[in-house]
Amino acid sequence: MSERGVGVVERELLDRARDAEVARRRDYYARLELVAELDRAAVAEATGDRGTVRLLQAHWNVDHAEAKRLLDEAGDLVARRSLQGERLPARFPCTSAAVAAGAIGPGHVVVIRRTMARLERISDLSVEDGVEADRFLAEKARLMSPAGLTALAKALVAHLDPDGEAPPEGEERCDELHVVRRRDGRLDFKGSLHDPADAEVFLGAIDPLAEELGPEDTRSLERRRADALKEVVENADPSPAGEPADDAAAGDEPEPALIPQPRRAEPTSRPSGPSGPGRVLLTLTMDHRWLQQAVGHGVLDSGALVHPQTVRRLACDAGIIPMVLGSRSEPLDVGRQQRTAPDAIRRALNLRDGGCAFPGCTRPPRRCQAHHVDHWLDGGDTCVENMCLLCRFHHQLVHHGHWTITMIDGRPWFTPPDWIDPDRQPRPGGRPRPPELPQSTLSAACPHGP
Known part of the structure; x- marks a missing residue:
């Protein structure tokens, strides 16, 4: 990275780039307004098209999926008209205002609309909470990329619906591994693991062995993972070895402190010998009261949510390391030593x-x-x-x-x-922690549109 700093020329170019992106986002909102106007005026009836989606396909030469997305987004983000002709705010007014101002783009809109659709399926969610969710997501989207907003949106959904949607029955039956041996002796395979805990265990076994070995290691991540899988298979030991390595963490508040010391130290180097890498260290975080009552959800290091029954099953075969959350623990603060x-x-x-x-x-x-x-x-x-x-x-x-x-x-x-x-x-930064949503009115939260 250059150490010469950002000069006048670079700053002018960056300003132009920012202005161009803001203009692009505003044009995107103007496009949605035009779509809404075409639909409101029933132009498709005059042209003989089967609805506004088909009109957009033919008039703009776009695919059906894009035309439908534009119409759906216009329905959520553009101000509406009542049967009496009165102007009504958009369904998601805070998001609408942010897009119209050029503060957020199409990628953010996809995340917010998907999240709001998920929240609408929560039976006991109040109207006020829905309004605040729109305000909260639109505000955070101004500071985050769509990927970062996705992580925050997942935390928001988990906050408002801790039990989550029921997992499909017999989900494990969908797990599969297809292996095809070719005539030249090579193997082709593909598969899927549907349980987030199983996926975490799999990656926990492969990825530590797939780390780069140094600057001279030019292998791609895919090649390193393939080599790691071969290493696991070559060193496989059919007999169980080592102590249980699944860890469940329990606590109430997000600030962590650890007591006591782990029963088994985390591995710091690759294992040697024929016994293979041993059992994978799996960390699950869950409120202790939820764990006892089999409600809510557990959280993996990856951020994936785990059904409480799955957490209880894993806890039966785990060395549990209690974490007291929300307090400062002296053993953590080793200072200058x-x-x-x-x-x-x-x-x-x-x-x-x-x-x-x-x-x-x-x-x-x-x-x-x-x-x-x-x-x-x-x-x-x-x-x-x-x-x-x-x-x-x-x-x-x-x-x-x-x-x-x-x-x-x-x-x-x-x-x-x-x-x-x-x-x-x-x-x-760090793991998203959405605040408790206050009960406030729409007019106090954000404007009623651009």
Whole structure:
């Protein structure tokens, strides 16, 4: 990364790029307004088309799927008219206002509409909560990429509907592995695992063996995973080895502290010998009351939600490491005695950040490094309050770029450079934690349209 800084020429180019993107997003909203007007005026009847979707297909030369998406989005984001001709706000007025202002784009709209459709299936969700969900998502979309908003939306749905949708009966029966041996001796295979816990275990066995071996390792991720799978198969041992390695974490609040020390230390190097890699370390986080009552959901490191019955099944064969959440635990704060994060702190960071803490990044904890917010060489302590997880790319970006990290209420916040956000508004990092939705009126939450 260049160290020469951003000069006048670069800033002018960045400003032009920002203005062009804002203009593109505004044009996108104007397009939706035109679609809504075509539909409201029943132009398709005059042209002989079978509805507005077919009209758009023929008039704009687009596919059916795109024409239908545009009509559906226009129905949600453009102001409507009553039967008496009165102007009504859009179904999602806050999102509508953000798109009209050029603050968010089509990718954000897809995430918000999908989330709102999911929330509408919650039987006891109040109208006020639905209004606040629109406001909350539209506000956060201004600061996040669609991928980051997706993660936040999943947390919001889990917050408003902790029991989630019932998993399909006999889901495991859908698991499959197709293996075809070719005449030349090679194998072709593909398969699927439907249980999120099974998927986590599979990746937990493969990905640690698929890490790059150094700068000279030029293999692609796909090739490294194939080599890792061969290593697992070659070292397979039919007899069980080691102590149970599934871990369930229980607690009530999001701030982590770990007691006592794990029964089994996390592996720090590849296993050797014919016994293979041993059992995979699986971390599940769940409220202890939910675990006892078999309600709510558990959360994997990947952010995937696990049905409470699955968590209870795994807990029957697990070494449980209790985590007391919402308090400061002295054993975690090792201070200046060592630079690298010990297992206890690493587990707490995994739970708090849920992967790379950089806003919008989806790298899981196993592909992240523990970063000191105040560098250890500059006197920063090795403790949860001074550390966060970052993937390799964002670790380099923070060390050599212009983003800054500040710990606020035990959570990392990332401040972008002024050429990304002229106001340099801090953005929350780590695992999404949507606040309790207040009961407020629509008029107080946002304008009734652009």
